[in-house]
Amino acid sequence: MMFFLNHRMLLLQLTLFIVIGPSTAQREPYAMRISCGAHANVQSGPTNTLWYKDFGFTGGRPANASKTSFIVPPLTTLRYFPLSDGPENCYNINEVPNGHYSVRIFFALVQEPNFQNEPLFDVSVEGTQIYSLPSGWSTEDEESFAEALVFVSNGSVSICFHSTGHGDPAILTLEILQVDDKAYYFGPQWGEGLILRTAKRLSCGNVNPVYDEDYGGDHWGGDRFWGPVNTFGQDSDTVLKTENSINQASVSPNYYPEKLYQTALVSTDSQPDLSYSIDVDPTRNYSIWLHFSEIDTTITGQGQRVFDILINGDVAFKDVDIIQRSGGNYTALVLNKNIAVNGRTLTLTMHPTKGNHAIINAIEVFEVIPAESKTLAQEVMALQTLKNALGLPLRLGWNGDPCVPQQHPWSGIDCQFDGTSSKWVIDGLSLDTQGLGGFFPDDISQLLHLQSINLSGNSIHGAIPSSLGTITVLQILDLSHNFFNGSIPESLGSLTTLQILNLNSNMLSGRVPAALGGRLLHRASFNFTTNAGLCGIPGLPSCGPHLSIGATIGIVVGVLLAFILIVVGLIIWWKRRQNILRAQRIAVRDAPYAKARTHYVRDVQMARHHHGVDHSRAATEHGSNLL
Numbered sequence: 001m002m003f004f005l006n007h008r009m010l011l012l013q014l015t016l017f018i019v020i021g022p023s024t025a026q027r028e029p030y031a032m033r034i035s036c037g038a039h040a041n042v043q044s045g046p047t048n049t050l051w052y053k054d055f056g057f058t059g060g061r062p063a064n065a066s067k068t069s070f071i072v073p074p075l076t077t078l079r080y081f082p083l084s085d086g087p088e089n090c091y092n093i094n095e096v097p098n099g100h101y102s103v104r105i106f107f108a109l110v111q112e113p114n115f116q117n118e119p120l121f122d123v124s125v126e127g128t129q130i131y132s133l134p135s136g137w138s139t140e141d142e143e144s145f146a147e148a149l150v151f152v153s154n155g156s157v158s159i160c161f162h163s164t165g166h167g168d169p170a171i172l173t174l175e176i177l178q179v180d181d182k183a184y185y186f187g188p189q190w191g192e193g194l195i196l197r198t199a200k201r202l203s204c205g206n207v208n209p210v211y212d213e214d215y216g217g218d219h220w221g222g223d224r225f226w227g228p229v230n231t232f233g234q235d236s237d238t239v240l241k242t243e244n245s246i247n248q249a250s251v252s253p254n255y256y257p258e259k260l261y262q263t264a265l266v267s268t269d270s271q272p273d274l275s276y277s278i279d280v281d282p283t284r285n286y287s288i289w290l291h292f293s294e295i296d297t298t299i300t301g302q303g304q305r306v307f308d309i310l311i312n313g314d315v316a317f318k319d320v321d322i323i324q325r326s327g328g329n330y331t332a333l334v335l336n337k338n339i340a341v342n343g344r345t346l347t348l349t350m351h352p353t354k355g356n357h358a359i360i361n362a363i364e365v366f367e368v369i370p371a372e373s374k375t376l377a378q379e380v381m382a383l384q385t386l387k388n389a390l391g392l393p394l395r396l397g398w399n400g401d402p403c404v405p406q407q408h409p410w411s412g413i414d415c416q417f418d419g420t421s422s423k424w425v426i427d428g429l430s431l432d433t434q435g436l437g438g439f440f441p442d443d444i445s446q447l448l449h450l451q452s453i454n455l456s457g458n459s460i461h462g463a464i465p466s467s468l469g470t471i472t473v474l475q476i477l478d479l480s481h482n483f484f485n486g487s488i489p490e491s492l493g494s495l496t497t498l499q500i501l502n503l504n505s506n507m508l509s510g511r512v513p514a515a516l517g518g519r520l521l522h523r524a525s526f527n528f529t530t531n532a533g534l535c536g537i538p539g540l541p542s543c544g545p546h547l548s549i550g551a552t553i554g555i556v557v558g559v560l561l562a563f564i565l566i567v568v569g570l571i572i573w574w575k576r577r578q579n580i581l582r583a584q585r586i587a588v589r590d591a592p593y594a595k596a597r598t599h600y601v602r603d604v605q606m607a608r609h610h611h612g613v614d615h616s617r618a619a620t621e622h623g624s625n626l627l
Contacts, residue, residue, distance in 0.1 A: 029178035029220050030097050036171045037062035037077030044074050047213050051075065051173065056093045058399040059085045065172055066111035068118075068138040071209045071225070072145070073173050078108045080119075080170040083163050086397025088408055090160040091174055096152050100181045102222035104147040105159060108172035109138060119167030122408065124160045125150050128372040129405035130197045132164075141209060142227050147198040149184060149222075150371075151191075160400040162408040179222040180253035184366070186287055186336050196287060196366040200278050202229045203362050205239040205263030217257030218250050226260065226362070232276045237265040240359070242295040247331040249293075254334070256362075261293035261332050264361045267352070274350040274358040282344050284367055290348070291362035292333040294322040299355075300329070306354035311339055312347055319353060338368065372404040375415070375424040382446035383413070383426065389441040390460065396434070402426060418449070425449040432478070433457035440484075442467045452476040456502065459483060464503075466491045478502040480527065488513055488534075501526045509533025511543045 035042045035051035039062075042051045054062065057079060065078040081089040103125050109118060118138040123131040123146050131146035138144065150157075157176055161169035184196055203210060203226040210228075212221045231237055241263050249258040267274045280286065288311065299305050302324045309317040316337045326333040346365065350358035374380075380402060387398050396411045403415035403424035414428025427449050436458040444450075445467035452475060453468075461483040468477065469491025477492075480502040488508060492498070493515025501516070501524070508531040516526060517537040528534050535543040 029222075030099070030101075030176075031178065031219070032093060032096070032174075032176040034091070034093075034174040035073075035075050035077060036079040036173060037065070038075070042075060049073070049213075054079060056091045058090045058092070059394065060089055061085075063170075064111040065108040065170075067172075068108055069141045069144045071141045072106050072108065075172060078110065078170050078172045080110050080168045081161060081163070082168050083165070083395075085394045086399065087163040088160055088397040088399045088410070089169065090158055090400045091171075092156060092158050093174075093176060094156045096155060096157050096176060097178070098152050098155060100149065100151055100179050100183055101157070102147065102149055102175070102177045102179050102224070103157065103159065104145055104173075104175040104177070104225075106145045106172040107133065107137070108144075108170055110168075110170050115168075117167050119169055121164050121166070121169040122162040122405070124162065124400070124405045124408070125195065126152075126158055126371065127374050127401040127404040128195055128369060129162075129407055130195060130369060142200070142225075145225070147225070148369075149179065149196040149366075153192065158400060160408075162405070175223075177222045178220075180220050180255070182253035183220075183222070184254060184287070184289070186338055189338075193371050195369040195371050197369055198224075198364075199280060199286065199367050200227070200363065200365040201225060202227050202364075203260060203263065204229055204265040204360050205241065206230065210259075212257050215257035215259040218255040220252075221250075221255040221257065229265075229276075232265060232274060233271075235268065236271045237267050237274060240264045240266050240296060242330070244295065244330045246293055246295075247328070248326070249332040256291065256332065256334070260291060261330075261361050262295065264293070264295055264359050266296065267350070267356075267358045269356055272352050272356050272358065274360055275347060276363065277345050277347040278365060279344060280341055280346045280365075281367070283340075283342060285338060285340050286346060287336065287338045287366040287368050288316075288346075288348070289364040289366075290335045290337075290360065291364075292320075292322045292335070292359065293326070293331060293361050294329045294359070295361075296359065299323070304355055305352070305357065305359065307350050307352045307358040309335070310347075310349040310351060311337060312341065312343075312345075313349075321354075322359070372401075372406070373417070373422055373424060375401050375403045375426070376418070376421060378446050379426050379449075382443045383410075385441050385443040389443075390431070390436045390438045390455075390458075392431075393435065414452070416449070428452045430454045431458070436460055439463075440465055440479075444468060445470045447471065448473075450474055454478040455482065456480045457482075461485065464489055464492075464508075468492060469494050471495070473497055476500045479506065481505040483507055485509070487511070488516070488528075490515070492516060499524055503528050503531065505530040507531065507533070511536040512540065 033049065033051045034054060036054050038053045040053050043049065044051060060079045060081040062077055062079055065076055105123060109115060120133050120135060122129055125148055130148045134143060159174060161171065163169060201224060206228040207230050208228055210226050212223045230239055246258045246261040249256050249261055265274060290309065302321055306319050306321045308315050309320055317335055322333050323329060350360055352358050383402055392398055398410050402410045402413050409415055412429065412431045413426060415424045416427045418425045426447050429450060432454045438460060439462035440460055442465045444465060448471060450471050451473055456478045459482065463486040464479065464484050466489035469489060474495050475497050477498065484506040485508065487510035488503065490513045493513040504527040510533065512528055512534060528540060535541045
């Protein structure tokens with residue numbers, strides 16, 4: 001009976017698991033690691049981490065890597081992006097499950113003699129700039145990578161590198177590691193509209209840099225990097241360590257590794273305050289996460305160690321008693337505070353109020369970055385079609401998002417923010433004298449917010465798309481000095497806001513639409529000159545009588561029928577002529593035979609006539625004798 005009950009309970013638990021699905025902790029998080037420039041998958045020690053071969057890039061070139069730090073992954077290749085290939089280059093990784101991710105990019109130097117200077121460039125994730133490499137980054141461990149927590153909602157991740165004119169961006173690795181959907185939740189303001197960029201992450205009392213993986217951390221932690229700090233200043237603190245287990249460490253949603261809390265810094269009698277300062281970017285918002293665990297064997301109960309936590313001199317947490325707040329010794333306590341920093345320094349101070357010493361185990365500082373709104377998807381697709389149709393040169397780039405980050409819009413593109421859709425839209429297109437060829441695609445009509453188009457001074461051919469007439473806000477259209485042919489679309493006459501229309505120096509023909517010609521007197525500036533086939537307005541040749549489409553079709557059909565009749569008549573005449581000539585040739589050829597035959601017939605007839613006369617005479621004479 002007991003076996004039967006246990007069996008039923010097991011079936012019930014299995015059914016619940018199938019219906020509800022595995023929890024976050026019961027399945028492996030999505031992980032994508034790319035070894036840039038690699039032609040095959042690579043595994044790196046000591047954890048045999050799998051790095052996929054290079055893919056998803058928009059351009060650039062592979063090269064050997066010169067590692068800048070011993071904390072970077074032990075890989076030997078990279079991908080760099082010469083400025084001649086465009087100022088914006090990206091990795092676009094598709095089929096990424098929607099969720100929350102830690103994105104990390106390691107940088108390196110190209111291992112070639114002509115690459116001596118470290119490149120300085122900007123990095124964006126999902127259209128939001130998260131990092132600008134500072135001068136000297138290649139000699140600082142914690143500046144050899146950029147890391148941020150981002151949300152993915154469209155099944156793909158875009159990571160872009162923006163040249164600043166100081167060398168070619170060079171990328172060693174990319175990591176896209178799924179974390180808990182609520183990782184680093186800090187309150188109602190937290191959400192998909194924010195990105196948390198790692199500014200500093202320290203393991204206090206440690207002398208070596210470590211990753212979550214080195215600490216045996218849960219994979220849902222995102223394999224964070226923890227920089228070491230074994231003192232905040234000379235004689236200001238001492239290192240404290242323990243082998244005891246730490247309660248409430250690796251728990252949802254942040255999954256901090258237990259070992260993080262087994263080392264700490266403790267202030268001394270001579271300097272009871274623990275104080276640490278880091279350099280930050282001014283006028284930014286920061287999210288600060290402080291980690292504590294009472295691992296000092298001399299502190300056994302509540303009230304024995306109490307301290308205030310000050311951030312830039314202001315009390316952020318008052319009377320912190322770790323044992324009281326965490327519930328006991330060897331138990332993790334995490335405190336979070338968001339602040340705005342006006343200056344360039346962020347200073348954290350633990351000031352004892354009971355007992356003589358303060359303690360801290362780890363520090364995390366994130367810059368809180370508002371996520372940029374992206375460009376309207378249909379307009380991005382239209383620009384990509386335009387890029388291919390016109391054969392844009394590599395130097396223009398046109399990778400990533402056209403309008404964001406706002407510091408790096410595409411060359412030749414003007415953007416404005418559309419409050420209705422909460423997206424960026426394209427309101428200007430300036431690609432004059434860029435050596436463009438190809439044709440002007442109909443998809444230009446998807447750029448419904450365009451107010452200005454300038455494609456003058458190129459070698460674009462083909463017809464002017466009639467779909468331009470649907471861009472109702474268009475004010476300037478300059479297609480001059482190209483090789484456009486065909487007629488001017490009638491639809492351009494419906495653009496009531498059009499003020500400047502330059503179609504001069506092309507190969508256009510036909511009548512200028514009446515709606516355009518009639519507006520020349522209304523302060524509009526239209527130029528149709530140097531098109532040999534255009535007519536119908538002052539300054540151009542006369543078009544002659546205007547025929548309707550039906551009349552034109554009738555004339556064409558009549559001419560075609562007349563042509564067919566003439567051809568048929570000529571064929572009949574030619575055949576009759578051939579027959580006559582053939583008959584004449586036969587007559588000439590058979591003339592001797594015909595003459596001989598004629599003589600023979602005449603002789604026969606004469607002979608018959610003569611013979612008949614003789615018989616008549618004989619009969620007459622015979623009759624006379626009888627009488």
